[in-house]
Amino acid sequence: MSILNMQNDGLFNVVVVLVRAAVRFGPRSREELLTACGVGVEGVDESRAGTTLTRWTELGLFSTNENIVCLREPYRTMLGKNPDIAESRLPNVLRSIALAPENNLRFWEAKENKSADLNRGLSWILAQDIYTIDTSSHQKIDALESSQVADESKRILQNDTRWNGLRTWMVYLGFGRNGSPVTIDPTLALRDSLDQIFGDEQTLAARQFVDRIAEVLPVLDGGSYRKQIEDLLKGSAWAKLPDDTLSTALSRAIRRLGHEGVIATEQRSDTEAGITLIGAEQRLWLRMTHVRRIAA
Numbered sequence: 001m002s003i004l005n006m007q008n009d010g011l012f013n014v015v016v017v018l019v020r021a022a023v024r025f026g027p028r029s030r031e032e033l034l035t036a037c038g039v040g041v042e043g044v045d046e047s048r049a050g051t052t053l054t055r056w057t058e059l060g061l062f063s064t065n066e067n068i069v070c071l072r073e074p075y076r077t078m079l080g081k082n083p084d085i086a087e088s089r090l091p092n093v094l095r096s097i098a099l100a101p102e103n104n105l106r107f108w109e110a111k112e113n114k115s116a117d118l119n120r121g122l123s124w125i126l127a128q129d130i131y132t133i134d135t136s137s138h139q140k141i142d143a144l145e146s147s148q149v150a151d152e153s154k155r156i157l158q159n160d161t162r163w164n165g166l167r168t169w170m171v172y173l174g175f176g177r178n179g180s181p182v183t184i185d186p187t188l189a190l191r192d193s194l195d196q197i198f199g200d201e202q203t204l205a206a207r208q209f210v211d212r213i214a215e216v217l218p219v220l221d222g223g224s225y226r227k228q229i230e231d232l233l234k235g236s237a238w239a240k241l242p243d244d245t246l247s248t249a250l251s252r253a254i255r256r257l258g259h260e261g262v263i264a265t266e267q268r269s270d271t272e273a274g275i276t277l278i279g280a281e282q283r284l285w286l287r288m289t290h291v292r293r294i295a296a
Contacts, residue, residue, distance in 0.1 A: 002111075002117045002162075003055070003114075003115050003118040004121060004161070004162040004165030004166055004169070005162065005165060011168070012094070012168065012169060012172045014048055014052040015052055015056055015061075015090070015094065016087055017038070018033070018052065018053055018056070019061075019086055020083040020086065021033055021036040021037050022062070022071050023079060023080070023081065023082070023086045024036075026070070027068050027069065028068065028070075029069070030053070030064070030067055030069050033053070034046070034050060053069070057069070059097050059098070059103055059114060059115060060072060060075075060097055060102075060103070061075055061094070075093050079093060091172055091188075091192070092192045094172075095174065095189060095192070098173070099217065099218060099219070099225075100115075103116070104116045107225070107228060108154060117162070118165075118166070118169055120156045121156055121157055121162065121166040122166070122170060122175055122219040122225075123219045123225045123226040123228070123229040123230075124145070124156045124157075124229050125170070126184065126186060126247065126249045126250075127226065127233070128238075129248050129282075130183075130184040130185070130248045131248060131280040133184065134181070135167070135181040135182050135184070138159070138164075142157065145157055147237040148232075148233045148237045149232055149233065149234075156229070170182065173189060174190075174192060175189050184249055185253065186217070186249055186253045187252065187253040187256045189253075190250075190253045190254070190257065191257060194262070194263070194293060196216045197212045197213060198293045202292060203290055203292045204290065204291050205273075205289065206265075206274050206275040206288045206290055206291055207273060210246065210250075213250070214226070220249070221246050221250050241278075244274065245275070245276045246276065248278060248279065251279065251285060254277060254291075255285060255286075261294055262293075262294060263292065263294060264292045265286060265290075266288060266289065266290045266291070266292060267286070267289050268289050268290055269289060272289040274288055274289040275287070275288055275289075
């Protein structure tokens, strides 16, 4: 099982169709659910729908009891009863499932790693300088990875199939923006996670804010998956940033949310411990000691 192997394990748009049918029709047999998604109609790839349902059942989105398939809780409640609303909420749900610890226990295994291949890829690409990385082709990505990862047994994107899978899922899950080439940008994922990050609090110390981001989105700075990838990278080809400085990817997301008026970064005192955001050419953007959430 491998999320990035879309050829065998399904596309996100197939998951969308399955979820819309499950929300609209409720619990159904596997055969009835697949039929509701168009299986049996000429031109519909039956195997793609079936393998996608199997994969996301293994990951925990669906459950099966005596051949009856339904959305598992709490995801059924989170998605709601309207197919259109469910589709709009689905990226957030799939992101939480893919990042869940239980789906990343075999983080370095080549097979049966559940969603670990996705999180290895996300962690690596989000650790790069987003202003210098060339995402225009797998060849460019492969060359960069080869220069950074010395251990061939822990290569992250071994072929163009995995790169295409990462590029597709990165955009859908809110860690990038579509285009040619794709833009690395976790703004949407961060925006969707603000409820979990802030909880009932309106203002957080900058370090606390970053630590909570790492807990909720462990492919970003300081996260458990991110750390495992950074430990692989050669210092001669990848420069580790100081502990008080954020990556260009996370810096971009925080600054964009500030421009959108979703959060406000503050520097309350020059003497307080703060966090630095950087832009192109490692240019200092701003220093913050606190982050405040702005009510809608």
